[in-house]
Amino acid sequence: MSSITVFRARRIITLNPARPEGPCVAVRDGRILGVGTPEQLRAWGSFEIDERFADKVLLPGFVEGHAHVGEGTYWRYVYCGFQDRMAPDGRIWAGAGSIDAVVERLRQAQSERTDPDGALIGWGFDPIYFKGRRCNRHDLDQVSKTRPVVLLHASGHITNANTVALQAAGYLHTRHEHPGVLLGEDGLPNGELRGPEVMTPVLLKAGYDRAALAGDEAGARAFAQLAVRKGVTTATDLATPIPDAAIEQLLRITASADYPLRFMPALHVRGYTPEQVIERAASLRQRSTDKLLLGLVKAHADGSVQGFTARVRWPHYLGGEQGLWYVEPEYLRRTFALGLRHGVQVHVHTNGDESIDFAMDCLAQALREQPGSDHRFTLQHCQTASRAQLRRMKALGLCANFFANHHYYWGDAHRDITLGIDRAERMNPCRSAQEIGVPYAIHSDAPVTPLGPLHLAWCAVNRLTASGQVLGHYERIDVREALEAVTLGAAYTLHLDHEIGSIETGKRADFAVLEEDPLQVDPGRLKDIAVWGTVLGGQPHAAADQGVKAIA
Numbered sequence: 001m002s003s004i005t006v007f008r009a010r011r012i013i014t015l016n017p018a019r020p021e022g023p024c025v026a027v028r029d030g031r032i033l034g035v036g037t038p039e040q041l042r043a044w045g046s047f048e049i050d051e052r053f054a055d056k057v058l059l060p061g062f063v064e065g066h067a068h069v070g071e072g073t074y075w076r077y078v079y080c081g082f083q084d085r086m087a088p089d090g091r092i093w094a095g096a097g098s099i100d101a102v103v104e105r106l107r108q109a110q111s112e113r114t115d116p117d118g119a120l121i122g123w124g125f126d127p128i129y130f131k132g133r134r135c136n137r138h139d140l141d142q143v144s145k146t147r148p149v150v151l152l153h154a155s156g157h158i159t160n161a162n163t164v165a166l167q168a169a170g171y172l173h174t175r176h177e178h179p180g181v182l183l184g185e186d187g188l189p190n191g192e193l194r195g196p197e198v199m200t201p202v203l204l205k206a207g208y209d210r211a212a213l214a215g216d217e218a219g220a221r222a223f224a225q226l227a228v229r230k231g232v233t234t235a236t237d238l239a240t241p242i243p244d245a246a247i248e249q250l251l252r253i254t255a256s257a258d259y260p261l262r263f264m265p266a267l268h269v270r271g272y273t274p275e276q277v278i279e280r281a282a283s284l285r286q287r288s289t290d291k292l293l294l295g296l297v298k299a300h301a302d303g304s305v306q307g308f309t310a311r312v313r314w315p316h317y318l319g320g321e322q323g324l325w326y327v328e329p330e331y332l333r334r335t336f337a338l339g340l341r342h343g344v345q346v347h348v349h350t351n352g353d354e355s356i357d358f359a360m361d362c363l364a365q366a367l368r369e370q371p372g373s374d375h376r377f378t379l380q381h382c383q384t385a386s387r388a389q390l391r392r393m394k395a396l397g398l399c400a401n402f403f404a405n406h407h408y409y410w411g412d413a414h415r416d417i418t419l420g421i422d423r424a425e426r427m428n429p430c431r432s433a434q435e436i437g438v439p440y441a442i443h444s445d446a447p448v449t450p451l452g453p454l455h456l457a458w459c460a461v462n463r464l465t466a467s468g469q470v471l472g473h474y475e476r477i478d479v480r481e482a483l484e485a486v487t488l489g490a491a492y493t494l495h496l497d498h499e500i501g502s503i504e505t506g507k508r509a510d511f512a513v514l515e516e517d518p519l520q521v522d523p524g525r526l527k528d529i530a531v532w533g534t535v536l537g538g539q540p541h542a543a544a545d546q547g548v549k550a551i552a
Contacts (some may be wrong), residue, residue: 002029003027003028003047003048003146004026004027004028004033004042004044004045004046004047004048005026005027005028005047005049005050005538006024006026006027006038006047006048006049006050007024007025007027007050007052007053007058007535008023008024008038008049008050008051008053008054009023009024009025009053009054009056009057009058009086009234010053010054010057011023011057011058011517012024012033012035012058012059012501012503013057013058013483013503013517013518013519014060014504015059015060015480015483015484015487015501015502016035016487016502016503016504017241018504019035019504021034021035022035022036022037023036023037024036024037024038024049025058025503025509025511025513026044026047026376027509027538028044028538029538030290030508030538030539031506031507031508031509031537031538032504032505032506032507032508032536033093033502033505034505035503035504036381040048044449049110050053052540053513053532055518056513056515056549057204057513057514057515057516057518057534058346058499058503058511058512058514058516058528058535059231059503059512059514059518060294060487060488060500060502060503060510060512061231061232061233061234061235061486061487061500061508061510061511061513061534061535061536062229062230062231062233062234062326062453062466062486062487062490062512063231063234063235063333063441063486063487063490063491063494063501063511064234064235064236064239064444064446064453064486064490065236065238065401065441065489065490065491065493065494065498065501066230066236066347066380066381066401066403066441066443066444066445067235067236067238067443067444067445067446068156068236068237068238068239068240068445068446068447068448069214069216069219069220069221069223069237069240069398070123070156070213070219070447071211071223071226071446071450071451072088072218072219072220072221072222072223072224073150073213073216073218073219073222073223074123074124074447075087075088075126075222076218076219077122077123077152078099078105078106078109078120078121078123079093079105079122079123079124080096080102080105080106080122080123080124080130080151080274081095081096081123081124081475082088082095082096082097082124082126082127083095085124085450086226086229086414086450088225088226088262088430089199089224089225090229090316094110097129098130098253099127099130099133100124100372101134101137101537102125102135102151103139103140103142103143105122106120106122106140106143106149106151107142107143109122110143110144110149111349113147113202116146116147117146117147118147118148119147119148119149119150119165119205119206119207119208119368120143120144120147120148120149121149121150121151121152121207121208122149122150122151122152123151123152123154123447124152124154124158124447124541125151125152125153125154125160126153126154126155126306127153128306128307128410128417128418129413134192135151135160135191135192136160136184136190136191136192137160137161137162137163137166137184137189137190137191137406137489138163138191139160139191139392139453140160140161140162140165140191141162141163141164141313142164143163143166144161144164145151145163147164148161148162148164148165148168148202148205148206149161149162149164149165149499150162150165150202150203150206150208152208153307154447154449155192155303155304155306155307155309155448156448157194157195157196157302157303157304157307157309158193158194158199158303158304158307158309159192159193159199159203159520160191160192160193161191161202161206162191163191163194165202165205165206166189166202168202168206168394169201169202169204169205170201170431170447171189171201171202172189173188174186174188174459176189179194179195179324179502179525180193180194180195180197180198180199180309181193181198181326182194185380189313190256191324193305194303194307194308194309194324195309195324195326196270196300196326199427210241210246211241211243211246211250213242214237214240214241214242214246214250214265215242215243215245215246215247215248215253216249216542217249217251217253218432220250220253220254221253221259223235223261224259224260224261226446226451226458227260227261227451227534228260228261228533228534228541228542228543229452229533229543230451230452230453230531231453231454231512231513231514231531231533231534232261232266232453232512232534233260233261233262233510233511233512233534233535233536234262234263234293234490234491234494234496234510235261235262235263235264235451236260236263236264236265236266236296236494237263237265237266238266238296238347238380239265239266239268239297239298239300239349240265240267240268240386241268241270242265242267242270242284242294244484247284247287247294247511248266250263250292251287251289251292252288252317254291254292254407255289255291257539259477260534260536260539260541261291262290262291262292262293262500262508262510262536263291263292263293264292264293264294264296264381264494265278265294265296266296266297266298266347266351267281267284267296267297267298268297268298268299268300269297269298269299269327269331269335273333274331274338274505275334275338276334277295277297277335278338278339278342278344278494278536281294281295281296281297281344282295282342282343282344284365285344289538290537293494293496295308295344295345296344296345296346296347296494297335297339297344297346297347298346298347298348298349298380299326299327299331299332299335299346299347299348299349299412300348300349300358301325301326301327301332301348301349301355301358302323302324302325302349302350302352302354302355303323303324303326303351303352303420304351304352305351305383305384305406305410305414305418305420306410308321308323308418308520309323309324310323310351310352310355310356310383310384311323311324311325311351311352311355311358311481312352312353312354312384312419313352313353313357314421317418317419318417318418318419318420323355325351325355325358326349327514328357329358329361329370332348332358332359332362333362333363333365333366334366336362336363336365336366336367336377337365337369337370338366338370338373339375339377340370340371340375341370341372345375345376345378345494345495347377347378347379347380347401347493348377348378348379348380349381349385350379350380350381350382351360351381351382351383351386351403352383352384352498353384355387355388355391356379356384356385357380358387360389360392360393360396362401362550363377363396363398364396367396367433372397373397374397376397376399376439376492376493376495377397377399378398378399378400378401378493379393379398379400379401380401380443381401381402381445382400382401382402382403382428383402383406383427383428384419384423384426384427385400385426385429385432385455386426387429387432387436389434390429390432390433390436390437390438393438394436394437394438397441398438399438399492399493400433400438400440400441401440401441401442401443401490401493402428402429402430402433402441402442402443402460403428403442403443403444403445404428404430404442404443404456404459404460404485405444405445405455405456405459405484406427406428406449407427407428407459407463407464407465407472408455408459408464408465408466409449409466411427411463411464411465411466411469411471412465412466412467412469414471415428415465415469415471424471424472425471425472425473425474425475426472426475427471427472427475428442428460428472428475429472429474429475429510430442430460430475430476430477430481430482431474431476431477434476434477434481439489439492440485440489440493441485441486441489441490441492441493441494442456442457442482442485442486442489443456443461443490444456445542447452448533452527453486453512453528454518454526454529454531455526455527456482456485456486457482457485457486457518457526457527458478458482458505458523458524458525458526458527460476460477460481460485461476461477461478461479461523461526462476462481462523462524462526463475463476476543479518479519479523480519482526483518483519484545487500487501487502488501488502489501508537509536509537509538510534510535510536510537511534511535512531512534513531513532513533513534513535513540514529514530514531514532515529515530515531515532515542516526516529516530531543
C-alpha cells in the first residue's frame with residue numbers, strides 16, 4: 001500500500017459543510033483520505049506528518065474558470081497596461097499612465113531590437129483611462145515607420161496598428177465597410193481595429209498567432225508559475241484553437257512531474273462548423289489526463305463593455321454606440337443542440353445584456369430540439385445580467401461566471417462613460433445569483449486582468465472601484481461565499497466539483513497555502529494575503545521557487 005502523508009496546518013478550511021475545518025489532512029496517492037486530528041486519521045494506517053505548513057492556512061486549491069495562457073505568453077511582448085503588473089518571474093512592471101508613456105515604452109523596446117524588420121507587439125493597453133484620447137496609427141508611427149507595430153488592448157477585442165502593419169495586411173485604403181475598422185478624417189483606417197474579423201489579418205502579419213502560442217512551452221510554464229504564486233491549482237485557457245501540434249506539446253508539458261497545474265483549454269468555435277467543433281471536442285476529451293483536461297467548447301457572442309464592442313440593450317451605451325455581434329444565431333443554436341446531444345459542454349462569452357438574451361434564446365431553441373439536463377452550459381462574464389435574466393438562466397439550467405475584477409479596474413468608467421450608474425451598480429450580480437439559485441463563479445479573464453483569486457474575492461466582497469467608491473452595495477457577497485466562488489463554484493461550471501473545489505475524502509489533494517486566514521482578516525485585506533504556494537496532488541510547490549522578485 002502507498003504511504004500516507006499528513007499535512008498539519010494552523011487551520012484547514014475545507015469548504016465541506018459536513019466537516020468545515022480541522023488541523024490535519026491525510027493524503028495518499030495524490031488524493032485526500034480525510035481531515036481531522038492525527039488520532040482521528042490513524043484509522044487509515046501509519047503515516048508521516050509533514051510540518052512545513054504548521055503555521056499556515058490551507059484551503060482548496062483555487063480554480064480559475066476563465067483565464068488564458070496569454071497570461072504567460074504575453075510577457076515576451078511589451079507590457080503597456082495602465083496598472084502595475086507582476087510578471088511570472090515576480091518582477092513588478094510599472095503601468096504606463098498615458099498614451100505618450102505607452103509610445104515611449106514601445107520606442108524604448110524598439111531601440112533595443114537588433115532585427116531590422118520584425119514586428120513589435122505591445123499588450124495590456126486600454127485608452128478608456130485617458131479621458132477620451134484614443135491611440136491611432138500616427139501615434140504608433142512614432143515608434144517605427146519601417147516595422148509593424150501593433151498594440152493589443154487589455155480586453156483582447158481591440159488592436160491598434162501603425163501604418164506599416166495596416167499596409168502589410170492590405171488595409172490602407174478607403175473602401176472599408178466593416179464597422180470594426182475605424183476611419184480617420186482622410187477616409188483611411190485610423191489604426192484602431194475592433195473585433196476578431198478585422199484584427200486577425202493584421203495580427204497574423206505581425207507574427208501573433210494564437211494557434212502557435214496554444215502549445216508554447218515557455219508560455220505554459222510561465223502561466224503555471226503565476227498560478228502557483230496566486231494559489232491556483234486548476235486553470236482554463238477559455239478560447240484556444242488547440243491544433244494537433246499544441247495537444248502533443250501540452251500532453252508532454254503537463255505530464256512532467258514538476259508542472260504544478262491542472263490545465264483545461266477550451267476549443268474555440270472559430271473556423272469550424274457546429275458539427276466539426278463538437279466532434280473535435282468530443283474526440284479531444286478522450287485524450288484527457290490528470291493534468292490536461294480537454295473537451296470544452298467556447299463561443300463568443302459579443303465583445304467588451306469597456307471597448308464599446310459588447311451588445312447592450314436599449315438605451316445602449318451612454319454615447320449611443322452599439323457593440324458587435326461575433327456569432328450567428330443559427331450557428332450558436334446548432335452548437336448548443338449538438339453539445340447537448342453529445343455531452344459536450346459549451347461556454348459562451350456574453351458581456352452585454354443583449355448578448356445574454358441572444359444566448360438564452362439560442363439555448364431555449366436547442367433545448368426544444370434536444371432536451372438535456374445538468375448540461376451546465378455557462379455564460380461567461382455575463383456582466384450586465386438583470387434579475388429577470390438570472391431567473392431565466394436558472395430555468396434553462398445555465399451557470400454564470402462573473403468578471404468580478406471589473407468593479408475595480410473599470411467600475412468608474414462604467415459608471416461615468418460606458419453604461420451609467422444604474423447598470424454599473426448591478427454589474428456582476430453575485431448576490432442576486434446567490435438568492436435566485438443560479439450556480440456561479442468569479443474569474444479574472446487573465447491576462448485581461450491579473451490572475452489572482454484573492455483579489456477576485458476582495459472585489460466581490462467589497463465592490464470597490466479604483467477611486468475607492470462602492471459600486472453596487474446590494475450585490476456584495478460575504479467572504480465565505482467569495483471563497484466558494486473561486487473554488488467549488490468554478491469547479492461546478494467545469495463539471496469538476498466531484499474532483500476538486502473542496503477538501504474532502506476522495507478528491508484531489510490540491511490546496512492553496514496562505515500565510516493568513518481569509519475568514520479572520522478584515523475583508524478589506526483579502527487581496528493582500530500572502531500566498532506561500534500550492535499543493536497539487538499532494539506535491540507542494542512553493543511560490544518562492546518560481547523566481548526572484550525585483551522591481552522594473
